[in-house]
Every structure is written in structure tokens, then in C-alpha cells.
Amino acid sequence: MTKIAIVDSGVDTPEEILMAADIIPFRFFGDPSLNITKANEHVPPNHCIWARNLLERALNGLDADIKGLITTHGCDCTNREFDIWLECVDLDFMYFLNAPLKRDKAAIKFFVDDMKELIQQLETKFNVKITKEKITEAIKLTNKIRNLLKEISEYRSKMVLKGSEFHEIVKKVQQEDKKQTLAMLENKLEELKNKETFPEKMKRILLTGSVIDDSEFIKNLETLGLQVVMDDICIGTRYFWDSIEENGDPIKALSKYHLKKPIYSTKIPSLQRFDNLKHFTEKYEVDGVLNVAQKFCEPILYDHPHMSKAFKALEIPYLFVEIEYSRESFKQLATRFEAFAEMIGGK
Amino acid sequence: MSKGKVIKSQMLGATQKLKNEMGRHYLAIEQAYREGKPVAWATSGTPVELLYAMDVQPSLPENSATISAAQKYSQNFIEVAEDAGYSYDLCSYFKTNMGVTLTKTTDLGKGGIRKPTFMLSSDVICDTHVDWFQVQAERFKVPHFTIDVPHVVSNTTNKQKNYYKKYVKEQLWEFLDFMSDILGYEMDMEKAKEVANNSWDLSMVWQDIYKLRKNIPSPVSTKDTFGGLFPLFTMPGLKTPIKLYKRMYKEAKQRVDSGVGALEEENYRLMFEGIPFWYNLKFFNFLEQWGAIIVYEPYTYSFSKFMNPDITKDMIVSNPVESMAELMLSFWYIYDLKTRIKKFEETVKEYNIDGVILHNNMSCRPNSCGQYDLKKHLMDDFDIPCLIIDADMNDPRKLNTTQVTNKLESFIELLRERKKR
Structure with missing residues (x-):
């Protein structure tokens, strides 16, 4: 089954949308035993050590069944590093999900809009229909x-x-x-x-x-x-x-x-x-x-x-x-x- | 390498008046406190214009922090904040402000600041702004409003930007309600239009000054721009700084017309990315011994916010609230990596820049993130020499002067060799 990797410094990615597309949501974890080399070429030394590890793992090559990636808005580091991932990680589908910082009514509405956009992009890319x-x-x-x-x-x-x-x-x-x-x-x-x-x-x-x-x-x-x-x-x-x-x-x-x-x-x-x-x-x-x-x-x-x-x-x-x-x-x-x-x- | 004769760049005469202009700003803050008028803390990148439109006196702690640094007090304040548990790795502006608060420093000359009526922050530049004001609002027990600005990345589509804008617009109206609840009155739309008009004019003159820097030799150096940018984010909406900028422009234009540069002998034209080291601005003069001059800084340019070609003065003035949403989403300082690379490449050409210095600012991870890739693209794709230096905007402990000096010397040597080709 197709998997989509999730990079999330919180836990705000709606896995259910992927499941509705028969895709396995695959939360991407680090590997503390990894020797960091490639990621150091992209990320300065004073940036989040965990996010750097994730990038290194991705640069070392992802499993063949991982066909895409969603980075969910969390901290400054993971947000800004998404552009670096776009530059150097070889995946056809990459979506930045703007999970809002705030939690009020306007934020709820905005998050709905962004999830709808995610659904549309998934449908187009993977030729699936994600119904309610x-x-x-x-x-x-x-x-x-x-x-x-x-x-x-x-x-x-x-x-x-x-x-x-x-x-x-x-x-x-x-x-x-x-x-x-x-x-x-x-x-x-x-x-x-x-x-x-x-x-x-x-x-x-x-x-x-x-x-x-x-x-x-x-x-x-x-x-x-x-x-x-x-x-x-x-x-x-x-x-x-x-x-x-x-x-x-x-x-x-x-x-x-x-x-x-x-x-x-x-x-x-x-x-x-x-x-x-x-x-x-x-x-x-x-x-x-x-x-x-x-x-x-x-x-x-x-x-x-x-x-x-x-x-x-x-x-x-x-x-x-x-x-x-x-x-x-x-x-x-x-x-x-x-x-x-x-x-x-x-x- | 051998150094040339020491040539000091000439600051514009009008820039000398900046002190008076900023002095008036601080006086206005002090007066507002004394008279019990509303004062709001605001983070940079927020629509300060809306505060002026509501007769609220803005006070920007980042600006105060730079004064602490320039007056050599920032390290002391930072260490006070660290003693209170705030990490060595956190933003030095934040820690300067926290140290000021913990030591109850109100002397404006040291970067002191007072309790505001309310606070306005946004994550448009960084999450730190929001965390910072959250912590301080809790300490001072004052209301805090945050404008959440969705993060634009390299593959964000126009369709996405449209609903991002909708979200920001909704929050701007909520912010007006938030202020009305505290102040007990509504915004006067005519006043808002006047403020928007002034803000536009201020930005345009600043952009005109920048355009003059395209000339060889450049009539303006960082001695004019590093400090000169302050009115852009502390006083957008007032008339007096427009006059100051116009004087700066006039003088710079005269220099251009007479073929005079800020430097007597201009050999190398540089771009500087990032926030300068406020505690050691003299460090930038160091470049002058080789006839090197910085002619463009995205940081100081970015605060002339009206640079989106799709936005006109009419749009701003007729719609002073909602137009801010568009501006907050198209701010130079937060460009996505792809746009950033493109803008750098264009700027290097437009301004005849020989090399780019990138400041990996220990305090500003959002800005330094992507710099390695930016450098790689500029060097590999466009053959633009680049140098990354590690330091900090407000914490002198994080600038290794010897190391940075050595790097700069080698960089200038490289530029010199290229000129010989």
C-alpha cells in the first residue's frame, strides 16, 4: 500500500484524510544512531537537532512505498525546513499543511480550507476520490x-x-x-x-x-x-x-x-x-x-x-x-x- | 593581504537627524505613559498602522533592544534573562527585553520599556514573537492579540494564498474589535486612510533612496540604512519621518548627480543578508579599508512593505485594514526559498553586486534557515561569491571578531582575484 510520510513537530496531521484515500499515514521518526553528514550541508548547526536528523534520514533515501510527504505547521524550524526538503528530497507529492497557530473560530475555518486543499491535491496526484x-x-x-x-x-x-x-x-x-x-x-x-x-x-x-x-x-x-x-x-x-x-x-x-x-x-x-x-x-x-x-x-x-x-x-x-x-x-x-x-x- | 588606506564612509547629513526623529518617538511613548494614553507593544511585521489609526502609541521592544545593544547594555540584560531560566539558545532580542523587564529598567537610553496597555504580535516573521509576547503578557497581566499568518512555502499556490489572505483579513477585523473593547471607541476610517497614505509615502521614499544605491559609486552606506530603517517599523503613518527620508533622498541624489559616493573609493559592492550586530555596528566600517561597501540589505529594504507590484496606493488608502493582509503575506524578510533565490539573483544584477555576505544569526533561525541552499544556488547557478558568517544580532558573546575578520579578509581577497579576471 502507498504510504505518505508525515513530518510533524506537534501532532496535528489529519491521518483520516489519507486513510480515506487508502494511503497509510506514516509518521516519520528520527534515528538517534545516525551519523549526520548530508543534512549539515543544508541546516546550520544551531538548528533543531531532531529536525536535522529527519532530514538526514530522508536524504539517505526513503522506503520505496513512501510516495509523498506532508509537513505540518508546527515550530519555526520544521516550517522553514520544508523548502529545503522541497529542494533536495526526491518525492513527487509534498504538501505543507498550515495547521493554525491559534485555536479560535477563524482558525477552525481556515484549517478546514487547508484540509480541503490537501484533499484536492491528493485526489489529483493519486487519482483517488476522498469522500466525506x-x-x-x-x-x-x-x-x-x-x-x-x-x-x-x-x-x-x-x-x-x-x-x-x-x-x-x-x-x-x-x-x-x-x-x-x-x-x-x-x-x-x-x-x-x-x-x-x-x-x-x-x-x-x-x-x-x-x-x-x-x-x-x-x-x-x-x-x-x-x-x-x-x-x-x-x-x-x-x-x-x-x-x-x-x-x-x-x-x-x-x-x-x-x-x-x-x-x-x-x-x-x-x-x-x-x-x-x-x-x-x-x-x-x-x-x-x-x-x-x-x-x-x-x-x-x-x-x-x-x-x-x-x-x-x-x-x-x-x-x-x-x-x-x-x-x-x-x-x-x-x-x-x-x-x-x-x-x-x-x- | 595588504590593506588599503583607511577611508571612512560619509553618512548623509540628514541621517544625523534620525536621532531627533527617534527621540520624538520615544518622547511620544513616554508622554503617552504619563498622560495615561493607550500604548501597545508590537512585534515587527505587524500592521502598526492600525495602532496609529486607533490613536494608540506603538512601542516596539525589538527597537528598544537594539538600543540596549548599541549602548552596550544588551549582554547584561541577556544574562539576567538567562539567570531566570531562559536558554542561551533563545532569541537575544527577547532576552534583552526580558532582562529589561526583570531589572525594571525604564531608562529609554538603555533600551528600557514600560508596561503597555496591550500587546500585538504575529508569527509572520517568527514564532518567537508570539512566544515572547505571550510570556510578557502573562507577566504584565495585559491583553495580547496575535495575528496568525499562514506560512508561504516554495510550492504554495495562488489559490492557497487567497484563503490565507481571507484568514488574515478576518483576524485584522477581530483585532479592531479587540482594540475597541479595550479602548471604548471605534476606529475612525478617515484617520486610518490618512495613516495608510503616510505609510505608503514613507515606504516609497525609502525605496527611492534604495534605487539611488544602484549607482556606482553608491551614495548611501549602511551608516544611513541600519539606523535609518527604524521609522519604517516604529512610525509608519506619521508625517515627520517622511520629511526626514525626503531630506536623505535629496542629499543622496545630489551625491549621485555629482558622482560622489558614500565611500571615496568604491572597489567592491556587497549585499548583506540578515540583521546587523547592533552592539558592534563599527564592525561594518571594517570593510571600508578595502573600499568595500554594502549597497543592499534585504532586511532594511523589507520594511518598506509596499513592494508587491499588484498593490497600488489607491488600494491601500481605500482599504486600509484588509490591504494589510496582502502585505503581511508578501514580506521580503519571509520569502520562501525559491523566491528568495530569485530575488537575490535579480538584486545582485540590478545593484551590480560583487559578493553576498550572509549572517547566520544564532538568534534568528527562521532567517538563517535556507541560507546554505541559498548560498549554494547563488554560487553554483549564478557564479555569485558568497560568505556565511556566524554571529548574533544582540548578543556580543556570539560574535567571534577574529574569526569573522579572517573570513572577511579571505572573502575580499577572493573578490579582488575575480576583479583581475
Whole structure:
């Protein structure tokens, strides 16, 4: 089946439109083991390290079944780098989806217009018909997936499912055929219902910050006694927390869904992200909050001092780290994580 | 390489009056505060004209930040902001402004600034503008309006631009409502037209000054343009800066007519892409020892916003609100890569430019993004020599003077060799 790669520094790409065209939405992830060379010829050294990694991967060659790409408006870096991708990545279909910065009525209307344009360009390029009925059908399927993910997510908090394993599941859902992932999730849920809690005692962490697509990063936290019981990241709850309206105009429903779900740092007013985090800290009785910024990730860097102050006021332990997109830095980070694990209480 | 005799470029006499003009602007801000009149912070690229049309005094923190830098205070303010948790890697304008706020600096001579009535930002240039004002609006507890401008990329179609415009127009009307709710009165359309008219005239004179720079020798140097651009984004809509620009034009024209250049001996004509180092403007004089002069800066030109040939004065004046949408979407500073390459190539030809210096500004990632590809195209496709230098507009810690000087020396040497061909 044809795949379209998605480059998104948030999680605002309406996968359902692609599914309605019988195309697999394939969220494009980085590879932290990659040696960056080619991307350095296009992107200055002080630009987002994760976006640079994505470009390197693309320049090294994409899978043959990837026939196109959508970059969704997120941060300044991914926005501006789209033109570079146009210059040097060999794909026939490339669309810049202008997911609005704002979330009001005018923004919802605008996003509908841009999605309609995406539909039209897809129809022309791939000779398909994307009907509203097919989009609604896709929405029903992704809603089922979202609900299952939400249920499965709870097993992190019950100390039955490791945060890293859950992260891998969400990644899989964002890259594979949704019908297949539905069956995989149903099986996983059944398996979890009969599973025992972990034997080891772990501290309960809420993970927030930039796009974190390396599950090994979360595994590394686990080796230090930190379990991610909840998150508000794009390869996490922000992908599945809310459901899309199944009645009425599906394009408008998609627009509303993306602009009404809990806010991310790439949107405005991003400081409201704290409200959702606060809610999670209470509901999931976390011991501490970990805010992770990929190096040069401006949206997170702007929000961090506000978050730090707000969590301090609530007397909730908060750790902010900037990471290089490389596993070589794990050992260095371990010292900070160990100190944090020691500092925070265990419920 | 051996250096030539030291020749200092001559600033236009009229540019010396810029200080008075900007002084009047700051005085107007101060007076508005004292009299309790509405003052709005605005980011560059926003339609400041609408503030003047609503009798709101604009105050641009970016402009104040450049003063901090020029007066050698910016590093101190930046470090105060970093102590408060704002990363070394964030925008130095933002951190200067944050440092000013945290130290409660109101002295305008140091780039000080006061609490506004409300704030206006836009992502037209960068998301930083929006994040910056969000953080400050939260701190000052004042209302904040953002104009979300869709991002135009190299393959954006005209059809897409049309609904982009529709979205921006809708927000401009919402912005007027936002101001009316705060101020308690509506915009006077006649006043808006007058402001639009003045803004157009101001921009046109600036463009005329630029056209004179096509002459060899160029009558105008960056000594006139780096500071000279300020009225374009702080006072678009007022009459007095038009007079100043007209004086600058007249004087520059006289230089052209008499065959006199800003530099006594003009050997190399350069283009400078990016924001200058405000804390070290003298650095640009360094080029003069080789008879090198910068004759075009997209940055200072871009703020003469009325450069879309499809937009006429009539359209602006008769429709002073909605016409701003078109302008916000066709701003030189944010051109997509394909258009940027084309515009650079055209400009190099029009202005007889020998080489292009690109500033990889550590603080302005949107502007520096694409510079590597831009350089590659200009060099490979059009045989235009280019040099990228790494520095920062407001943070002196990020300019390695020795390294940049060495690079510039080698670049001039290269240009000299080419001239010999």
C-alpha cells in the first residue's frame, strides 16, 4: 500500500484524510544512531537537532512505498525546513499543511480550507476520490484506536505496562496500517488485563516536552527506577486523548478536534499546557515531572521557566533537561536522572 | 593581504537627524505613559498602522533592544534573562527585553520599556514573537492579540494564498474589535486612510533612496540604512519621518548627480543578508579599508512593505485594514526559498553586486534557515561569491571578531582575484 510520510513537530496531521484515500499515514521518526553528514550541508548547526536528523534520514533515501510527504505547521524550524526538503528530497507529492497557530473560530475555518486543499491535491496526484463518507469511516476507526490506547495507557499507571513499551505501541500505531493496529491493540489490552504488576518499586513520572521518538530514552529512565506513568507528548496522550465527532461534517470535525485538544507548546496560548499537566499530576499521583527539550527546541525553551515556577508553587518536583538526539548522552544524563529519582518521594 | 588606506564612509547629513526623529518617538511613548494614553507593544511585521489609526502609541521592544545593544547594555540584560531560566539558545532580542523587564529598567537610553496597555504580535516573521509576547503578557497581566499568518512555502499556490489572505483579513477585523473593547471607541476610517497614505509615502521614499544605491559609486552606506530603517517599523503613518527620508533622498541624489559616493573609493559592492550586530555596528566600517561597501540589505529594504507590484496606493488608502493582509503575506524578510533565490539573483544584477555576505544569526533561525541552499544556488547557478558568517544580532558573546575578520579578509581577497579576471 502507498504510504505518505508525515513530518510533524506537534501532532496535528489529519491521518483520516489519507486513510480515506487508502494511503497509510506514516509518521516519520528520527534515528538517534545516525551519523549526520548530508543534512549539515543544508541546516546550520544551531538548528533543531531532531529536525536535522529527519532530514538526514530522508536524504539517505526513503522506503520505496513512501510516495509523498506532508509537513505540518508546527515550530519555526520544521516550517522553514520544508523548502529545503522541497529542494533536495526526491518525492513527487509534498504538501505543507498550515495547521493554525491559534485555536479560535477563524482558525477552525481556515484549517478546514487547508484540509480541503490537501484533499484536492491528493485526489489529483493519486487519482483517488476522498469522500466525506470515507473520512467518517476512517474517523470511526481512529476513534476506536484512540479509545483502546487510552485504556492501555492506564496500565502504565497501574505499574503493569512499562512506559517504554507503551511508547513503542504508539509509534507503531502512527506508522502502520490502522486496521492491523486495531487488532494488535485489542490483543494487547486482553493480555494486560491478566498481567501482574512489576516486582520492582519505581518512581512515578509525568513526561512532557519536545517530540520524543526514541523509546530507548524512556527505557533508560526505567533502568534508573523511573516509570513514565503519564505523558503529554506527541507520541503519547496528545495522539489519542480526545475523540473526534463522528456526526456532521467530518472535515470540520477533524479541524475542531485538532484545535480543541489539550494544547501543545507549538500553539498559542501554549502556557495553558501547564493546566493539563497539573491535572495529570493530580490524577496520576506522580512523584515528579520531567520536561525534556531536544537541543534548540524553542517552543519548549520558552515555556520552561513558566512551568518551572508553576510546579515549584505546587511543590511538585520538576526536572528540565536539554538532550542531544543521541544515545551517547544517556550516561551523562543518568547522573541527573538518578539524582532526581533520589530526590523525589515514592508513593 | 595588504590593506588599503583607511577611508571612512560619509553618512548623509540628514541621517544625523534620525536621532531627533527617534527621540520624538520615544518622547511620544513616554508622554503617552504619563498622560495615561493607550500604548501597545508590537512585534515587527505587524500592521502598526492600525495602532496609529486607533490613536494608540506603538512601542516596539525589538527597537528598544537594539538600543540596549548599541549602548552596550544588551549582554547584561541577556544574562539576567538567562539567570531566570531562559536558554542561551533563545532569541537575544527577547532576552534583552526580558532582562529589561526583570531589572525594571525604564531608562529609554538603555533600551528600557514600560508596561503597555496591550500587546500585538504575529508569527509572520517568527514564532518567537508570539512566544515572547505571550510570556510578557502573562507577566504584565495585559491583553495580547496575535495575528496568525499562514506560512508561504516554495510550492504554495495562488489559490492557497487567497484563503490565507481571507484568514488574515478576518483576524485584522477581530483585532479592531479587540482594540475597541479595550479602548471604548471605534476606529475612525478617515484617520486610518490618512495613516495608510503616510505609510505608503514613507515606504516609497525609502525605496527611492534604495534605487539611488544602484549607482556606482553608491551614495548611501549602511551608516544611513541600519539606523535609518527604524521609522519604517516604529512610525509608519506619521508625517515627520517622511520629511526626514525626503531630506536623505535629496542629499543622496545630489551625491549621485555629482558622482560622489558614500565611500571615496568604491572597489567592491556587497549585499548583506540578515540583521546587523547592533552592539558592534563599527564592525561594518571594517570593510571600508578595502573600499568595500554594502549597497543592499534585504532586511532594511523589507520594511518598506509596499513592494508587491499588484498593490497600488489607491488600494491601500481605500482599504486600509484588509490591504494589510496582502502585505503581511508578501514580506521580503519571509520569502520562501525559491523566491528568495530569485530575488537575490535579480538584486545582485540590478545593484551590480560583487559578493553576498550572509549572517547566520544564532538568534534568528527562521532567517538563517535556507541560507546554505541559498548560498549554494547563488554560487553554483549564478557564479555569485558568497560568505556565511556566524554571529548574533544582540548578543556580543556570539560574535567571534577574529574569526569573522579572517573570513572577511579571505572573502575580499577572493573578490579582488575575480576583479583581475
